[in-house]
Amino acid sequence: MTAYPLLIVTAVAAEADAFRAHLDPDRAVVEAVGVGPAAAAAGTARLLATGHYRAVLSAGIAGGFPGRAPVGSLVIATRSIAADLGAESPDGFLPIEELGFGSSALDADPTLVKALGTALPEAIPGEILTLATVTGTAETADRLATRFPLAAAEAMEGYGVAVAASGAGLPFAELRAVSNPVGPRDRAAWRLADAFAALRAATPALNALP
Template structure:
């Protein structure tokens, strides 16, 4: 069977390398050219279908994520190696008690939580202003299957440009997005680029800290990176056995 082609977009190299180890523990990923970005390619193993991934550390924030994702998708189209699936991935803050430390969140939707305008009556998202969208839906059937396999929360992941650092701002964010499970900083940028190229999307996050008052001593980054590695090992197995792309 044909290989599954993945593009995995993270913020930093530690997240990228954890995902790469999960996808293929048999050999280190090799550098793969993408101008202006740090991308690697896994060898790809799997039965019955190999999973081959390009992984890029895009930088922090939705703008950097969109730029790197768009560059990778354009390069793949020019090389006639299109991707079957784009995955925004990394560690994140979780909204307790929905997503606790060490947990995994598979997004059903990616939401730009702070894209809009402040008004005297409160925050207005950009779609309410008539300027675009703040929500992208992830591949529903595949996302549900991955969440089941991982025992993960399947719920919205918020994208913010400023990480939440107070109890008050966390409460305001949760009030506007009551079903959200996690907060990160790149997913919506990845989603915008994937949508422009017509490629299905997932966002997968492992929880390193609780959204709220900023307490670095309570963060569990090494544990979240280890969970990210393990998560991608499970994902590889799910993709081995999933129905052929496109993932809808």
């Protein structure tokens, strides 16, 4: 039996509750740390400083890029990318790599990605964007889809969780259930129930992660 559990980090309690009822507490624990990359990084770092875990998973609902990840699907991150971390310029957005300030992308642990893909064969692999401001227009959605042709989904916490996990020397992965398409904001069209059902259905796979 593995000595330490997997830490599953969500933004809000409703996401954590979708997992909690079916988690094996010897294999995995789930905590909600708040919305956005800063809260995610700080909350995850606090949990890692006060507990022992074998790996970290950022999980919850997300927007899916049309044609790449439909509503109700699961997405497994190959990389978590801070898509709005950088600077504006007359020639367009400059990521922090071009500014010389580090990296805006962190690769998910390949062992965890492989295990998730095996346990959840219906899930879509792809990059997941982390944004402090959720996309709400077709123009922004098109711009992001062009900049990140491998992106399947966007959320608000993955990169922050990944930074904390990397700082602690722990493997990291990100799993998202798509509740809405990335684009014009239309809360009436969101299918939250379907996304939460997908998270609950994924729980047995999380119990089995290495």
